[in-house]
Amino acid sequence: MEKIMRILFLLICTTLWTLSSGDTCVNPVVKSEVYTTTETQMSTQTVVIVDFELTCSNKPQDLHLYAEFNGRTVPASKTTNSNKYQVSFTGEHKKLPGGHYVVRFFDDDLYSELRKAQRSSDDTSSVKTLFNINVSHQGASAGPWVSTEHVAALAAILVWYLAYTTRSQLQS
Amino acid sequence: MRSLFVVFAVFCVVLGDNENAQLLASKTILNQYAVENKDLTVEYQIYNIGGSAAIDTQLVDKSFPESDFEVVHGNLEVTWQRIGPGYNVSHVVILRPKKSGYFNFTSAEISYLPSETAKEPQLGYTSAPGEGGIVSFKDYDRKFSSHVLDWSAFAVMTLPSLGIPFLLWRSSKTKYEGIKAAKKAA
Numbered sequence: 001m002e003k004i005m006r007i008l009f010l011l012i013c014t015t016l017w018t019l020s021s022g023d024t025c026v027n028p029v030v031k032s033e034v035y036t037t038t039e040t041q042m043s044t045q046t047v048v049i050v051d052f053e054l055t056c057s058n059k060p061q062d063l064h065l066y067a068e069f070n071g072r073t074v075p076a077s078k079t080t081n082s083n084k085y086q087v088s089f090t091g092e093h094k095k096l097p098g099g100h101y102v103v104r105f106f107d108d109d110l111y112s113e114l115r116k117a118q119r120s121s122d123d124t125s126s127v128k129t130l131f132n133i134n135v136s137h138q139g140a141s142a143g144p145w146v147s148t149e150h151v152a153a154l155a156a157i158l159v160w161y162l163a164y165t166t167r168s169q170l171q172s
Numbered sequence: 173m174r175s176l177f178v179v180f181a182v183f184c185v186v187l188g189d190n191e192n193a194q195l196l197a198s199k200t201i202l203n204q205y206a207v208e209n210k211d212l213t214v215e216y217q218i219y220n221i222g223g224s225a226a227i228d229t230q231l232v233d234k235s236f237p238e239s240d241f242e243v244v245h246g247n248l249e250v251t252w253q254r255i256g257p258g259y260n261v262s263h264v265v266i267l268r269p270k271k272s273g274y275f276n277f278t279s280a281e282i283s284y285l286p287s288e289t290a291k292e293p294q295l296g297y298t299s300a301p302g303e304g305g306i307v308s309f310k311d312y313d314r315k316f317s318s319h320v321l322d323w324s325a326f327a328v329m330t331l332p333s334l335g336i337p338f339l340l341w342r343s344s345k346t347k348y349e350g351i352k353a354a355k356k357a358a
Contacts, residue, residue, distance in 0.1 A: 010243055015303075018267075035246075040204075041316070042204075042210060042213060044202050044204060045215075047202070047264045049266065051245065064254065074261050076254065077247075077251075078250065078252075079250055079251075080230070080232075082220060084247070085262070086250060087245065088263050088264040090262055101260070104333060148319055148320055148323050149323070155327075
């Protein structure tokens with residue numbers, strides 16, 4: 001009797017556990033493509049686009065993905081046709097200088113752990129992720145530091161100055 | 173006093189009766205200049221101002237014909253399984269205009285289920301950025317490129333008018349100083 005109760009209890013627990021959470025991904029394999037803004041004239045804000053294709057060995061039917069970048073967490077969008085996902089982030093140019101960034105991805109369970117850590121003000125970087133994607137941002141440039149016409153003007157002034165001083169020396 | 177109470181009651185009803193999800197969507201072009209054959213950054217932002225999560229939110233943008241725009245990064249048809257109440261998502265697509273001229277940037281379409289039990293999807297449109305001009309690459313380059321080649325050509329062209337008098341002076345100077353030194357030695 002006690003054995004049957006124990007088995008029944010375990011069965012109920014596992015059923016509840018599988019029903020309560022979304023699917024998880026076993027052995028995630030990610031193929032990603034990252035784009036970041038390179039010219040400030042082409043975008044008033046720096047954007048980061050991460051397109052990726054995810055394959056899991058257990059082929060989950062109902063996988064929810066969340067991405068975290070620079071402290072902001074968003075749900076991942078899925079393209080209508082295939083198992084390709086996209087996450088996008090925008091920010092001011094000053095707040096996203098060139099450098100290396102990491103986008104962390106969570107499934108439902110890991111995301112709830114992240115939320116728990118955020119609520120109790122714990123260190124969110126210690127929460128385990130499903131996988132990470134590295135972003136190498138070369139920085140959004142507003143053009144060269146010194147424009148060529150300024151260089152040309154300076155060179156012209158320099159030549160004139162040399163000629164003038166030489167002439168003054170000769171005439172003195 | 174009574175009218176104030178009525179206004180307050182209406183306000184409460186309008187705000188409080190938001191059990192379902194309600195999405196507001198905007199579409200903006202982030203470029204300062206839209207240039208032919210250069211990146212065009214299109215940002216979509218979806219805000220859920222309702223009281224529950226929006227399920228299966230689909231964003232479809234059919235306003236960029238294949239003949240005029242090329243999708244470089246991102247996707248024009250995406251789905252979010254769940255957008256929580258009070259949350260917002262942003263979506264960015266990078267396009268490349270194939271032609272220059274005026275283009276009317278129109279709205280994209282969104283559809284979502286306002287609650288978990290809803291059967292009929294709610295349809296809506298994003299805001300439209302309106303008509304904008306796509307500058308031709310030639311004009312943009314003439315105004316904004318660094319023109320290094322042009323300036324180098326200019327420097328080479330000024331070389332004869334500066335160089336020839338300088339060389340003449342130089343040769344006569346060295347000749348004169350040579351004569352002077354010879355005279356002194358003698």
